[in-house]
Amino acid sequence: MVVVVGAGYAGISVAEKLREKGVEAKVYDMRGKGGELAEFAKIDELKEYYAKYIEKVDESEVEVIKGCVVSTNPFKVISPQGLEVKKEDGFFICTGAVDLTPAASEIYGKRVAGIYTLETAIRLLAMGKRIGNKVLVVARKEEDILKPLERYLVEKDFEVEVLLSKEPAEVYGSRRVERVEIGGESVSCDALVVYGGRIPFNPKNLKGKLAGNVVECTYDYEKVEKNVQSIMF
């Protein structure tokens, strides 16, 4: 049997494509269907921005098994039901990407409360949490998701400043972010959201065909889509 690890956009797409070819794959995900798209769907502006990808996942009838795949050979899955160990034939690794840490994104200074990677900030916002009131977003590279995110934050009465800058930044504050110095300027804020780029998220080093956001890591799902296409055809 073929196994797809990860039920985000890439995983679901791969499973759909396999189905078209007459191959029924088993899809596993440690958190459930949708991956980070499921988080985006909880934020109106992002839901709209990623609409076609979210719809595709929603409409898919591919069944997702909730379980954490910790190795492929032997195939091991941990879930609240227990530990399963068996043998499977082929693997598609669709475990997605993770943001670079603040340190890897050249954020120096105090490690106080209120510093988030873009990914963590989005996840918290999707839970309906306020990540602060005055948010500084420091992006090391352009990423289109920042625009709808900014709109959302403004809509929710956050004060927002988005800085596209490669200058090192330094955080000041006693228990929480109070200000950030970047490029010779001092920005007063109580939350810092950092985007320094993404890298593959495959900590267990699962072996198989890499698909989707593990290949070129991004928030741009057109690239994820392209990668899935190139793998399946």
Place this chain on the structure above:
Amino acid sequence: MKDVLIVGAGVTGSFIAKELSKYDLDVVVVERKSGPGLDQTKGCSGIIHPLQLPFGSLKSKLCLKGNAMMDAEAEELGFTFKRVGLILVATNVITFLAIPIIQLYFRLNGVVSKRLSKKKVLEMVPNVREDIWGGLFLPTAGVVNPVEMTASAIRFAKANGVEVHYDCEVTGIERKGEGFVVKTTKGDFEARCVINCAGLYADDIARMVGYEMTITPGKGTHIVFAERGFSNHLTVAIPLKPNKRTKGGGALIGFDGKPLWGPNLIDVDSKEDTSVKKEEIEGIIEKFSPLFKRRPEGVVAFYAGLRSIAGTDFVINQPVDGFINVAGIQSPGLTAAPAIAKMVIEMLSSRFEMKRKEDIKRPRWTRLSEMDDERIRKAIDENEDFGEIVCLCNMVSKAEIIKALEEGGCFDTVRHLTWAGMDCCKCHAEIMRIIEEKSGKVKKEIEESEIVW
């Protein structure tokens, strides 16, 4: 009235509490942070040192004694301790020629070491540069997770009757009869004896009973890299001229195998200044890079800790009857902690009838990452939260996150104790969600350091 009140749940306070909990005594620990080991202890390098110069100093003696005790402590308390060994590398002919002298000097002071040929050094650390001359191996050097080590001592102490209060800052101490009244942000405590393990603030506490001392903070910055296995030993170049104030740091490794470079030593004004400067990071890279052919891949984090420095040695004394200072515990305090605890017990034995308890409890911490398949199945069977992986990088389950909250209700305790979210930020939001679900709020390390909402 309590028998003993300990100020501070850092590694020394926790180990003293652990040791005292084996006796028929009423002991309380007060800590200003929200969990154990979150100030000076958290910021250290986690190295169990093989030795400390100058030989003969109190810190050197306690270092050697503590190092020798560490296997038994790890066994008793259930924390992870790995004797990974330290390689002193001779990078030039002068330090190479000095190796036999260094080895003899170490041996005369009871420290074992083994000479390594150039070939052997390259074999042990394949990433070391080819033009090194040779080295000296110190097998007794080791690594721990300092917060885990501290928390495991506190857990043991609590299981054996010690009372621990977090978010509890001492604001004053008054003499009352033979004992003391210790005023805190959580009310007054009366105790026959007070042990000052307040780390960076030990001078403030000592002053409350009229003992004058000054603690100066010495900052040490570190870089954590992602590439596990870059080196499997602590690697340090033999300096041409040793620095009297610091061992000089090194290309260290964490207990999880990730490269950990540093620390430097920077005198700072504030006891809260754990800021990491760009120049410091560049300085560390510049200092340790020449040892290797390349740098380890991937930066995970920068962090700085503060050493509490009171002159050149530890200050362990009893300036006022019933008040014991355990202050100025700079490096190698982590290594010395078990030996310091024994020393304090000795000091207390003239005051209390030290009657050992008959039944001593040994609580255990369960880690999914250390279990085999059979034990994983059993653990999930008993508690399905073990089947819910929160941190995939370090294989931490929801059950462990919830358990960690009992040891200290804040984000830093959960992360440092379970090691969840220490490789990337993927699970941080999930950890915060669980913390909020269980305790109603999320703080980083202390009251008023709210992370979100």
